[in-house]
Amino acid sequence: MAYYLAPSLRVLRSEIDARWPDRDRRSDGWIGDAAHAARTSDHNPNARGSVDAIDVDRDGIDVPALLAAFQAHPAAQYWIFDRQIANRATGWSCRPYTGSNPHTGHVHLSIRQSAAAEQDTTGWGLLPGSVGPVPPAPAPPGPPPVPAQPPRRRRARMVID
Ligand SMILES: [Ca+2]
Ligand SMILES: [Zn+2]
Incomplete structure (x- = not known):
């Protein structure tokens, strides 16, 4: 099957390149090598042919800003x-990683693993001139405000159950 880097990660990588054009790319990666293919890894194409992970060399970038x-x-x-x-599932709290590769040379x-995430080309907030990460989406609106009623008129019934 033809494989490809997830479009959302293409956008991310292009933003990283635009933000830090002179960065070191020697530890970059996306498609898994033979060692990856022998085990479960997001660097292997999934059933849709999508590779859902990238590695970014740590040198020449602002890692905390990227994360x-x-x-x-x-x-x-x-x-x-x-x-x-x-x-994400644990609120982005950091835990020790004890895998054989300590990931000291690159960020994974x-x-x-969903078609929606792979195809989500929303910007990542890293383009030069942008101020930090994309702000979180506004909270969903609460119940609509009760319109002001003139006196002596029946108020709209509020559904509270
Ligand atoms: Ca490097
Ligand atoms: Zn990786």
């Missing part, structure tokens, strides 16, 4: 960097 932007994006699932791992970024 903050990553975590703010709806497609993000987890990252691994410098012997630590953080996952995985998105959610």
Whole structure:
């Protein structure tokens, strides 16, 4: 099957390149090598042919800024960097990462394994001139305000149950 990097990660990588054009790319990666293919890895194409992870060389970038932007994006699932791992499901709290590769030379970024996340080309907030990560979406609106009623008229009945 033809395989491809998830479009959402294409957008992320292009933003990283635009933000830090002179960064080191020697530890970049996306498609898994033979060692990856022998085990479960987001670097292997999934059933849709999509590769849902990238590795970004740590040199020449602002890693905390990258991780903050990553975590703010709806497609993000987890990252691994410098012997630590953080996952959306646990509120992005850092835990020790004890895998054989300590990820000291690159940042691993995985998105959610879903077609929606793969195709989500929402910006990641890293373009030059943008101020930090994309702000969180506004809270969903509460119940509509009760319109002001003139005196002596029956108020709209509020549904509270
Ligand atoms: Ca490097
Ligand atoms: Zn990786």
